[in-house]
Amino acid sequence: MIRIKTLLIYFYLLSSIPVWAQNQPGLRASANLRGLQIGAAVVVDQIRQNIDFKQYSEKIQRDCTVVVTENDFKPMRIWLGEGIYNWNETDFLLGATANSTGWAQQNLMKVRGHTLVWPDDRRIPKWLLDQESSITSDKAKLLLSDYIHSVVGRYRGKILWWDVINEAINDTNTTNPLNLRDSFWMRKLGQDFLKFAFQFAQAADPNVKLYYNDYGIESIGLKATRTRNLVNWLRSQGATVHGIGLQWHIDFSRSIVRGDGHYQSAQQFINNQLDISVTELDVTIPTNGGYLIDRADLYKQVIVYRAMLEYAIYFYPKCEALLTWGFTDRYSWLPEYYKNNRGAGLPLDWMYLAKPAFLEMQELMTGVVVDGVYRLSPQLQPDKCLGASQIGINSIVQLYNDECNKTNQKWNITWLGDGTYRFSLQSTQNFVLGTYNVSASLGHVQTYNWLDNANQRWAFSAKGNDIFRIVPQTAWWKVMTTDGTSNVGIVDYFTSKSQHWFLTKV
Numbered sequence: 001m002i003r004i005k006t007l008l009i010y011f012y013l014l015s016s017i018p019v020w021a022q023n024q025p026g027l028r029a030s031a032n033l034r035g036l037q038i039g040a041a042v043v044v045d046q047i048r049q050n051i052d053f054k055q056y057s058e059k060i061q062r063d064c065t066v067v068v069t070e071n072d073f074k075p076m077r078i079w080l081g082e083g084i085y086n087w088n089e090t091d092f093l094l095g096a097t098a099n100s101t102g103w104a105q106q107n108l109m110k111v112r113g114h115t116l117v118w119p120d121d122r123r124i125p126k127w128l129l130d131q132e133s134s135i136t137s138d139k140a141k142l143l144l145s146d147y148i149h150s151v152v153g154r155y156r157g158k159i160l161w162w163d164v165i166n167e168a169i170n171d172t173n174t175t176n177p178l179n180l181r182d183s184f185w186m187r188k189l190g191q192d193f194l195k196f197a198f199q200f201a202q203a204a205d206p207n208v209k210l211y212y213n214d215y216g217i218e219s220i221g222l223k224a225t226r227t228r229n230l231v232n233w234l235r236s237q238g239a240t241v242h243g244i245g246l247q248w249h250i251d252f253s254r255s256i257v258r259g260d261g262h263y264q265s266a267q268q269f270i271n272n273q274l275d276i277s278v279t280e281l282d283v284t285i286p287t288n289g290g291y292l293i294d295r296a297d298l299y300k301q302v303i304v305y306r307a308m309l310e311y312a313i314y315f316y317p318k319c320e321a322l323l324t325w326g327f328t329d330r331y332s333w334l335p336e337y338y339k340n341n342r343g344a345g346l347p348l349d350w351m352y353l354a355k356p357a358f359l360e361m362q363e364l365m366t367g368v369v370v371d372g373v374y375r376l377s378p379q380l381q382p383d384k385c386l387g388a389s390q391i392g393i394n395s396i397v398q399l400y401n402d403e404c405n406k407t408n409q410k411w412n413i414t415w416l417g418d419g420t421y422r423f424s425l426q427s428t429q430n431f432v433l434g435t436y437n438v439s440a441s442l443g444h445v446q447t448y449n450w451l452d453n454a455n456q457r458w459a460f461s462a463k464g465n466d467i468f469r470i471v472p473q474t475a476w477w478k479v480m481t482t483d484g485t486s487n488v489g490i491v492d493y494f495t496s497k498s499q500h501w502f503l504t505k506v
């Protein structure tokens, strides 16, 4: 009942918000323009059920180049008994056999596996704990081997990164080696369980990147040092460790600036021949009974999200991805964990609408051109320029080979605030560059009367040295290209110089 009511409110709001806010290019297109990996933790069954009138799955499609399952890959979910597994959710995501695909591949998304071993008795299958007294060390090792080979082997080649171990280090001092937490695995195998897990995972899929994932290590300090000690010990034992997942569950008061303890911690891992990823970002703000106390806090949250994206870009490609833990405040672990006193930590709000933090990240990735009047020339034909055959609408847009100094050969490029730009002829503000038939193998461009629609919006990808890809908003995998010596059109992007343009401010 509550849900039906709230959805009615939701559609009421949707119908009253401006068009641009519904038409975000999204974080996925934006990340693609920058060559970054961005994503979120998801709940497979909510995708499968197309909940909230498909809003849940559609926003993942719009905003993620990578997904990680929030809970569906945890041993408590899939390991039901010795040799007994529940593959329902993970098969939907990845396909049940080597040759079949799942939702993730069908949507061209990369997948992080999370997690093979969470060495904390509260996270270990109950049937295993119940049999603890009758399980010998050798048997425990066999069980661990079976489990990891079954899970990693089943999805071999389909998962790029595995969190082999999650949160093994105790936050307070213990007498355990490597300051490990107590758990079933620790009691049966001592610290060797770490080594076995990494070795079994590598044997089951030699190409997967193997990560250790934890919280509280994003800044320098004892726990970050202990994490490096753990990696060094694993390596001394012959195990391979490729990367460290830094969870980044933080709040809006966190300051992250270049050179600070956060940057130093990332750099120390990288200096230790490790890649890193931001694996579980959320940025809480104070709430009262789940409601925002002060909308201004959303703008403090913006600063933190922007700083996090700048951090990920700074360390790219050693920082392999930035993932948030969920993506809409509607489904998040935070309100329950913080008893509704903190939350609202994600880029989309409870109604799946873009929060200021979302818009800021989108802009940081896509806002690569300064507003102004430009001449556009193909990189391979720099003497030519893009122009309109006449000053008017429905005019052919093509390359010109004269002095390129006419007002219909210069474009006033202006940021539209949503990740895209408008190109209007210098001669007449109202005549703009637009596309039609963009999905054809060769789509078209021409001038249009400005109607503020998606076919008239363009994104850029900066290649450096004033060279750009020019991307239609309605198909971010396509680009404007030259087609012979004078025609231009829209084609699939395949890294050809004929698809690159010089922008010269005039």
Ligand SMILES: *[C@@H]1O[C@H](CO)[C@@H](O)[C@H](O)[C@H]1NC(C)=O
Pocket (backbone or CB within 6 Å): 086, 088
């Ligand atoms: C998995 O799906 C099957 C078929 O829908 C169902 O019968 C079974 O109960 C499910 N298993 C679990 C553990 O959810």
Ligand SMILES: *[C@@H]1O[C@H](CO)[C@@H](O)[C@H](O)[C@H]1NC(C)=O
Pocket (backbone or CB within 6 Å): 097, 098, 099
């Ligand atoms: C899977 O694909 C490979 C290569 O295309 C093929 O050799 C193999 O027979 C296929 N296996 C199944 C179970 O279809």
Ligand SMILES: *[C@@H]1O[C@H](CO)[C@@H](O)[C@H](O)[C@H]1NC(C)=O
Pocket (backbone or CB within 6 Å): 173, 222
């Ligand atoms: C914990 O151990 C570390 C190093 O072993 C030590 O520097 C630190 O003071 C200890 N902390 C406490 C609270 O005992």
Ligand SMILES: *[C@@H]1O[C@H](CO)[C@@H](O)[C@H](O)[C@H]1NC(C)=O
Pocket (backbone or CB within 6 Å): 120, 170, 171, 172, 173, 174, 175, 180, 181, 182, 183
């Ligand atoms: C962490 O260490 C403390 C202090 O030794 C201990 O009380 C606690 O039970 C440990 N937690 C786990 C999960 O091992």
Ligand SMILES: *[C@@H]1O[C@H](CO)[C@@H](O)[C@H](O)[C@H]1NC(C)=O
Pocket (backbone or CB within 6 Å): 403, 405
């Ligand atoms: C381009 O046109 C402007 C104004 O019409 C003129 O001032 C300028 O000298 C021209 N430049 C060239 C290179 O012809």
Ligand SMILES: *[C@@H]1O[C@H](CO)[C@@H](O)[C@H](O)[C@H]1NC(C)=O
Pocket (backbone or CB within 6 Å): 373, 412, 413, 414, 424, 426, 429
């Ligand atoms: C470019 O377009 C913007 C937005 O329409 C307008 O405000 C601005 O005056 C134009 N600039 C020039 C130089 O024509």
Ligand SMILES: *[C@@H]1O[C@H](CO)[C@@H](O)[C@H](O)[C@H]1NC(C)=O
Pocket (backbone or CB within 6 Å): 437, 440, 441, 442
């Ligand atoms: C759009 O492209 C299709 C397929 O290439 C073509 O058949 C159709 O005529 C095009 N439409 C227009 C309006 O050019």
